[in-house]
Amino acid sequence: MPLNEYRSGAAFPGVIGRTADVSTPAWPEPNRAPEGSPNVLFIVLDDLGFGQLGCYGSPIATPNIDALAADGLRFSNMHTTALCSPSRSCMLTGRNHHSNGLACITEGSMGYPGSNGYIPFENGFLSEMLLQKGYNTYAVGKWHLTPAEATSAAGPYDRWPLGRGFERFYGFLGGDTHQYYPELVRDNTQVEPPATPEQGYHLTPDLVTQAKAMIADAKQVAPNKPFFLYFATGAMHAPHHVPKEWADKYKGQFDGGWDAYREQAFARQKELGIIPGNTVLSRHDPDVPDWETLSPEERRLYARMMEVYAGFLEHTDHHIGELIGFLKDLGEYDNTLIMLISDNGASSEGGPTGSVNEGKFFNNVPDNLEQNLAAIDDIGGPKYFNHYPWGWTHAGNTPFRRWKRETYRGGTSDPFIVCWPKGIAARGEIRSQYCHAIDMVPTVLEALSIEAPASIKGVTQSPIEGFSLFDCFNDADAPSLHRTQYFEMFGHRSLYHEGWRAVCPWPGTSFTESGRRFGDPISYDQLIQLDAHGWELYNLEADFAETQDLAAAERERLIAMIGMWYVEAGRYNVLPIDSRGTQRFAIERPQIAVDRERYIYYPGTQVVPGNAAPRLLNRPHAISVEAVVPEGGADGVLFSMGGNDGGFAFYVQNGTLTYGYNYVADSYFKVVATTSMPSGHHIFSVEFTPTGPVDIANGRGTPAHITLLVDGEAVGQGDLPVTIPLQLGLAAGVAVGADPGSPTMPDYQPPFAYAGEVKRALVDVSGEPLENLEERMRMILARQ
Known part of the structure; x- marks a missing residue:
């Protein structure tokens, strides 16, 4: 006989007599998701460029991710913010990064509403929304959404994963970590890795093991209860760490250099249909040396750095495949809505020569070729914090120009794969609708027939700022709902509007051409000059890779779009524009305890x-x-x-x-x-x-x-x-x-x-x- 249940807030429907024999019980109804609700899995890769997955034209083997694409959809027009924490905040809230107080990474917060590092509670996370609807919620891997000054044991913990709707967490709180010696947190407590590098430890398989255990823990008790898993690898961010045998699989494959990679990937992208047939490959970047001008020692070193990166990516793909295989073994794969994305374009933080210690970049310390060559046999192992040179960054973002931290398409255009066998009839198709990371939350909500909540924990919620992609799941010709999108990162600005993009690059089109460096500040007078003369304009319908600047020919359109950028900037708390880079790390920020000596x-x-x-x-x-x-x-x-x-x-x-x-x-x-x-x-x-x-x-x-x-x-x-x-x-x-x-x-x-x-x-x-x-x-x- 079914139990008599009642919803929270309803009157008690049972009978209360003077004794139990003349009374009838009733029970508060458990928070259950509707029967058949799909699981939701976000797979977030780090610093992965548009042209680095096999199914996006790369020569690197990613068979498991390619299989997801074959079972679902690849999007050719997905965009992020050009930096990690800001993009991740968009993915989890459906609001723009300045609305989330994340103009920059949390370590670069500057004390303005759009840049204080504190995601407002009125901008609810998808985890908080789904928790209300009877979902289990798990976060595994990289977080980087807590103000850096609030990640100690003193808290506060309200912006740690468990404070933002996740029931369980295993991973690291910062922007990157050593893959062999990670700084791990379980729920709200630091923990040590379960093994050492000498015992075969590596972070990626550990994350997969923990994710599988969380899912199994609940499914064995309540197999009909759906889950939301936010699975964010430390890969492909530096350090590029992978067991040597994975890197050795690529020996000799990158000896032709980065331009050869670009040409190969570009041809393959056209063949796959992931870029339009009329696309022109963006120019060779002035900051990247011609491969043939490098010494044999440089070419040997840089090729090995790319072999390590490729092995790292294939290793990551392998373990993502283990997670997907586990869902299949449980019978959960077909009814899991999977979204795989990167948080920005490929990273240039290795500088022109690559590095065996990415920490040099964050301290303005130049790299030393002799030191890097001496380390060549150990790159990828636990001894170094390595990163490849930005020639490979440029290649990884094929067909676009530039990279992470800049709002040209090389920094903002990313792979995006959606797979949901039970909910999407299409298989292996490509979608060209314009979209942004803020569109992921509203898409999930529509797919689950859930309305965005009016309040979470008593806090009235702000409007969702993204647009659902649900209509294009089974209709390749569905119109793009996302018609306008601003971008700003370290003073590099752009605006998309109805097929056009206006871009105002800072420090410039390249460091070589501008004579400036990343992090050089923009003064008020310089901003006035940039707005008068520094904007470029591209028609993306005819010029997918932004190669033909139409600023002079379409002056009126450009002026209107510059004005539109400022409207969006006012709407989403973008100002003030602050182009400073590593200098931000030295800014003092409020601490839980008063400053002391x-x-x-x-x-x-x-x-x-x-x-x-x-x-x-x-x-x-x-x-x-x-x-x-x-x-x-x-x-x-x-x-x-x-x-x-x-x-x-x-x-x-x-x-x-x-x-x-x-x-x-x-x-x-x-x-x-x-x-x-x-x-x-x-x-x-x-x-x-x-x-x-x-x-x-x-x-x-x-x-x-x-x-x-x-x-x-x-x-x-x-x-x-x-x-x-x-x-x-x-x-x-x-x-x-x-x-x-x-x-x-x-x-x-x-x-x-x-x-x-x-x-x-x-x-x-x-x-x-x-x-x-x-x-x-x-x-x-x-x-x-």
């Missing part, structure tokens, strides 16, 4: 992320660690902030107190005590005193004098000729008693936990000399 940290706690840690770059500071040294001594890390891409560690090796500094994996410096560590209870300190100017533009932080102390008495001194100017290792955070993740210094294996007892650590940024250290420590602790 002294910080106390403890062992056995979660790593404190860099954005919530003391600001130590280019300023005097001291670090003191209270520890107990056993008889016979003990080795290990006392305090660390960094990884193998940069940072520092204060540690004991061979019984000797040591300060090690990793300057973006370019140079390593060590200051070693002249005496052995004494046994017993002591306070071990390192004092950092700047000795010269900072040159941020050229990637040089202040030089410094280092003093090592035991109980306030100097035991060693040395000098750092250069330090990191803007950002320690991309995953650098405060760790006491160990160096988790990748090793900051190359002379030990992580976590290199201290074998004695660490009680606490004091970080002092007051600039005062270390005098009466024990008394100062006691007084500070008394105030905690």
Whole structure:
């Protein structure tokens, strides 16, 4: 006999008598999705260009993703914001990135409504919407949607995945991570990877394993309950990490260079019909050297970097195939609405020569060909944080010009595959309707026959800003509903309107032609000149790849579109225009705790992320660690902030107190005590005193004098000729008693936990000399 159930808010329909025998029960109705509701799976790849999937013309093997396309639809006209966090916010909310406060990545927030890094609660996530409708909701992989200063254990947690409608989370909170030593979080707690690189660990298969487990956990209990899985790989973002055998499959395949790749991919794209037959390949980029002008050593290095990238992509495709195969084994594949997309075009952060440490880019440090060549046999392994040169970036965005961070189509046009065997009759077809990442949420809602909620958790919701693509699922000729779309990223602006695109490039059409660099600021006077003379105009109906500038011939149309851009900018909180790049990382942002001059940290706690840690770059500071040294001594890390891409560690090796500094994996410096560590209870300190100017533009932080102390008495001194100017290792955070993740210094294996007892650590940024250290420590602790 079915239970008597009633909906929340309805009157109790049972009978309440004086005793149970004359009463009839009724139960609150569980939150159930309608029978037969499809699962929803978003697969979000990182830094993948329009021309890098096999089914979009690439020579790289992606058979599992190609199979999704063969079972569904490929879109040739999908657009993103040209950067990761902003695009992801669009995918999950259906609102534009400035409406979400994400003009830039969260680490680049600037304190304006369109750029504060805080996605408003009135812009509900798809996870929050579907949770209300009886769905399980899971997020696995890259997040990067929490303000960077709010990712510590102090929270607040309301903008972590579990605070935005996801019931479970496993992945990393930042923009990228080491694929062998990731900074992992499960739900709201940091966790260590389940294995080491030596044991065969790699992040991508781990993410797939966790996603499968989440789905199975619920399906074995409630097989009819649908799920929404947001699956966002760390791939294909740098570091390009993959087991060597995957990269070796591509040996020799890129020896012809990036222009040969472009020609091959371009021809294949026309053959596949993913681009119109009249498309003209965009020009060879002036910032990219001709392959034939490179030395044999350069060609060998750059070809290997691309082999590693290709192996990384095929490896990722393989594990995506395992996830899809799991859905088939469960019988869930046919009724799962799958959307696969990249968050922006291919990335140029490897610079003109590629890099074995992407951290150099974020600190304006030039790469060194000799160093990169010396690393060639280890590229793709755990030792390096590698990225290919921007010649491959240009090739990866075939047929378009430019790349990530710029709003030419190379930065904003991305692969987009939709597969839903039960809901889409078409197989292997191409759709050319104009669309943007903000269209994904309204498309899902219409496919599920769900209206966008008026409120979530009592918060009145803003209007959805995207348009549903549902009509074109089974009608290739359905009209494009998305008629106008603005773009802005680091001052690079464009506007799409009814088949035309106006583009105002900054720093320019190329660095070579403009004489400017990424991150150069736009002044008010320059903006006036750009609006008068800097805009280009393209008719996409006749010129898919933006090769024929019609600004002079269509002046009236261009002027109207410039005005339209400003209308959209006012509507979506785009202003002020701020073109600064890596300089944004140094901007101070509000912290949960008031700023202070002294910080106390403890062992056995979660790593404190860099954005919530003391600001130590280019300023005097001291670090003191209270520890107990056993008889016979003990080795290990006392305090660390960094990884193998940069940072520092204060540690004991061979019984000797040591300060090690990793300057973006370019140079390593060590200051070693002249005496052995004494046994017993002591306070071990390192004092950092700047000795010269900072040159941020050229990637040089202040030089410094280092003093090592035991109980306030100097035991060693040395000098750092250069330090990191803007950002320690991309995953650098405060760790006491160990160096988790990748090793900051190359002379030990992580976590290199201290074998004695660490009680606490004091970080002092007051600039005062270390005098009466024990008394100062006691007084500070008394105030905690």
